[in-house]
Amino acid sequence: MSTTVATSPSLDAPTGNLTVNDLSVYYGGKKALGPVNMNIPGKQVTALIGPSGCGKSTFLRSLNRMNELIPGCRVEGSVKLDDEPVYGPAVDAVAVRRRIGMVFQKSNPFPKSIFDNVAYGLRIGGMNGRSELGGRVETALRHAALWDEVKDRLDESALGLSGGQQQRLCIARALAVEPDVILMDEPASALDPIATAHIEELIHELAQRYTVVIVTHNMQQAARVSHHTAFFYMGDLIEFDRTPVIFTKPSQSKTEDYITGRFG
């Protein structure tokens, strides 16, 4: 497979940069992705677009080693969070996932209370006092734009929330452990337009504090929400550039064909 065309943005100052070098992913011996070279800038939103099966979700999962939960999956190459390697025999996948969090396509709150959901990540990290937990839970819920709606019912079940609220709860849950990076796998695809708009607004605000990488099959969403866009096709990174450039004057004809709907 070919190497990439990356007109990568520079990586100085903000932290939370992800550096990907020669990343390849194999499922059961068959190469599904790569090699990919990419510099994801910190404290900005990067969108990954491409048709189904192009490898964007595989790439996303490689960033926080969630691919290791799939039997038969092998990863080559390296990913670095600022200067720290994400892969390697000395690196604990569990610790990686506390620094690089993930929100999924279909919201998946635990069948526990709202409070317990958000506090889960903190509790497994060893934090215990109710007051200390309470502070972090409130902060996370505020950052997820959900605090006002749930502050009076923190002890009620999370399953009683609407779809959009549940997704924001999952975001709050991921934010509570204060990661550096938030990965989102089609976070709004199961939501109605208004809830989607809330999530997009939220993503905008999250980028002030976190690096956000979002997979989306909705190109208009990628155009609205991201600072940089990466286009994947058949397991390769085809183009990576600032979003306005990708959507007005992409340099690769494959990118142009995909975003204008000229796919065969």
Next chain:
Amino acid sequence: MFAREHTDREYEHELHQLREQLLVMGSHVETIIGDSIKALIDRDTPLAERTIAGDRIVDQMEVDLDGLSLQILARRQPVASDLRFITLVLKVVTDLERIADLGVNVCERVLELNAEPQLKPYVDLPRMGREVQDMLREVLDAFVAKDAERARAIIKRDTVVDALYAQVFRELLTFMMENAHNVYRATRLQSIAKYLERMADHTTNLAEMVIFMVDGRDVRHPSAREAPATRKDTN
């Protein structure tokens, strides 16, 4: 391999329609330029009147094309080359309509001139007219062929038209200084020359837009972009 046509056939058809209508409008405007010069040379009053009436069609086409473009923008959220194409259409239509109006202005002056005997044999004005007509045809061809090089060539030809205008203007000035009776006809002819020169400018705009559509580079107003804005005292 990718297909170069949109997967959505209706979308492809809409874009095709837009292009076709634009070309039709362009050829109408071409005709208006040609007819207005012919009416001048042949002192053909009915032709001038018909041409003025024909402007209505062009106005209608402007409205139609704007409407179709807006519709596509709203429904299709075009990006990249499609987006550049649609925005180009919106601007081109305006310029074409202006050129047609200038053609009408020429015909109005012709009507005035035909009420008096011809001042002098017309040499440079027909040359200007032919040059402008040719430039417009070239721009439309460059648009169809997506040929930025041809578009760039048109921009160079604008200097020819400007030179012709200067020449006409000097010549008419001498006629006016010679004899006060010439002033009425000379000023009309000078207006016609001005209109033709402005047609050429509009056509140059069209050429710049074609370059943008094809290359994605905005080549307009190069002087404004090279020098950062330094306010000069206008006094």
Next chain:
Amino acid sequence: MNRPALRAARRPRLGDAALWLATGLATLLVLAVLVVILVDVIRHGTPRLTLGFLTQAPKDGMMAGGIFPAIFGTVALVLLMTLAALPAGVATAIYLHEYADPTALPTRLVRIAVNNLAGVPSIVFGLFGLGFFVQFAGGTIDKLFFGGEKFYGQPALVWAALTMAILTLPVVIVATEEALSAVPSDVRMASAALGATKFQTITRVVLPQAVPGILTGGILAVSRGAGEVAPLLFTGAAYFLPKLPHTLHDQFMQLGYHVYVLATQSPDVDATRPLLYATVLVLLALTFALNASAVFVRSRMRKRIASRA
């Protein structure tokens, strides 16, 4: 294809009616059987069902008195059996489902073993219990700790309980595995993505959600334990005991076994028939009560999980 007029669709279709009739009749038949059994038992059993019956020991060679020792013995047996079977079964299921590689040969062998264990006839369990627990294990314990005196090397409560535990183990394992499978993978992924170790995910997310299903396994085990008789024949049930069992190596009376005894060993069949019916009624009632209470607990847990802190 011609389009049928809408009105024509209102005619009831023959196939639908026939199926409805057949399934309805089958249901009625099943219900009827249950009703006949219940009515017969209740009619004949209630006269003898007094408080004394429930709290006294049998007298006069089973022709009078009560069945309290049998009730006590059944409850004790069931408790011990559950105590032995649930932890072992749940642990096995957790290992099989969460840790073992499903394609590896040892895993598949274990599963085959579990499935086959479920199909073994219960009398065979009784023989196994006799040979392994009573004679081998019990005999060894006696030799090592009691200098050969017979304490554990004979039918005893503990051996009966262990035998029953093995019998119900497959049920517990399968029910627990089902419950673990029913926990959707997306909450497991969510837990992993938050930086939880496998242990934390299992204990904090999977097990709490699987508890209703595990309780189901417990219920099914309990039901079998209250009703099975064959495994107890050689491993601990007794026909008549003057005292209640108070150590693990005592024998015990059991309701199901008592029914068998009353029906076949009685000197005077007509005199004991009322007691027989009453005992059957108590056994049925006990089984129903155990099931009902466990179902109640399970549904309460489900509601709490769905809407709780």
